[in-house]
Amino acid sequence: MRVNTNTSESRNENGNENENENEGDGKDRPRVAAFRPDDGRLAAARDRLSALRVDPVADPMLAVEPTGNCPDEADYVVFTSKTGAELVADDWEPGTATVVAIGPKTADALEAAGYTVDVVPEEFSSAGLVETLADRVAGAAVEVARSDHGSPVLPEGLRDAGAMVHETVLYRLVRPDDSGDSAEAAATGDLDAVCFTSSLTVEHFLDAAAERGIRANAVEGLNAAVVGVIGEPTRETAGSHGIAVDVVATEATFETLARETVARLDADR
Numbered sequence: 451m452r453v454n455t456n457t458s459e460s461r462n463e464n465g466n467e468n469e470n471e472n473e474g475d476g477k478d479r480p481r482v483a484a485f486r487p488d489d490g491r492l493a494a495a496r497d498r499l500s501a502l503r504v505d506p507v508a509d510p511m512l513a514v515e516p517t518g519n520c521p522d523e524a525d526y527v528v529f530t531s532k533t534g535a536e537l538v539a540d541d542w543e544p545g546t547a548t549v550v551a552i553g554p555k556t557a558d559a560l561e562a563a564g565y566t567v568d569v570v571p572e573e574f575s576s577a578g579l580v581e582t583l584a585d586r587v588a589g590a591a592v593e594v595a596r597s598d599h600g601s602p603v604l605p606e607g608l609r610d611a612g613a614m615v616h617e618t619v620l621y622r623l624v625r626p627d628d629s630g631d632s633a634e635a636a637a638t639g640d641l642d643a644v645c646f647t648s649s650l651t652v653e654h655f656l657d658a659a660a661e662r663g664i665r666a667n668a669v670e671g672l673n674a675a676v677v678g679v680i681g682e683p684t685r686e687t688a689g690s691h692g693i694a695v696d697v698v699a700t701e702a703t704f705e706t707l708a709r710e711t712v713a714r715l716d717a718d719r
Contacts, residue, residue: 480504480642480715483632485511485651502712509583509632511654515622524593532559534595534620536663540564574702581609588612598622599650601683630658636671637664643676643715649687678711
């Protein structure tokens, strides 16, 4: 039985607000960029933004390359994404491990594959995982199963708590060759807001802009727009590149990020 004390999960994760499509044809709506992988999540992000009555600029800055690896045996096995949970389905045997998911969507993916999820933190982040597990893992073997771009916050925090931590890379995150339309839109002042979900989406956006020779103009365009992010690490990455962040989502989900970014955009108009 999974442990989760977040009473606002249903509203924040499932997006059950009564949102209605604008009856117009989309003209004159503000343009908001999303950078989700083009594996169903990008289409879902487009739909979410359309429901918020903005014009989505869907620009996949991430693509998933599976490694074929599975988590090693351990006392605790921690999954940090829905993608990782889906990749191990049918191939991984948890044995007696305590199975930990970073949030409800990851937990749902694990349970859909037939695994029992034992722990979900109240805060859906690496810091939330550390806070939840810190009092339990001293002397325990902890396997962290995630992408090749995971935050050091999780393994470092668990080691500080006395755990023996091993990481398995389940997939690599790369930038698609055809990404970058949003960078061109930002550089020409044709973007009103962006939704960065991770530090890597920020870095890939800037790489795409640099390839086109428009990096400085794209950053200038972002600073004239509303910039929303998930998590302090993403905010710090953006800031280190001269990008001012206007919104840090109160929940680590795209639904919350989109809603709060558009709300800030509406307030500023």
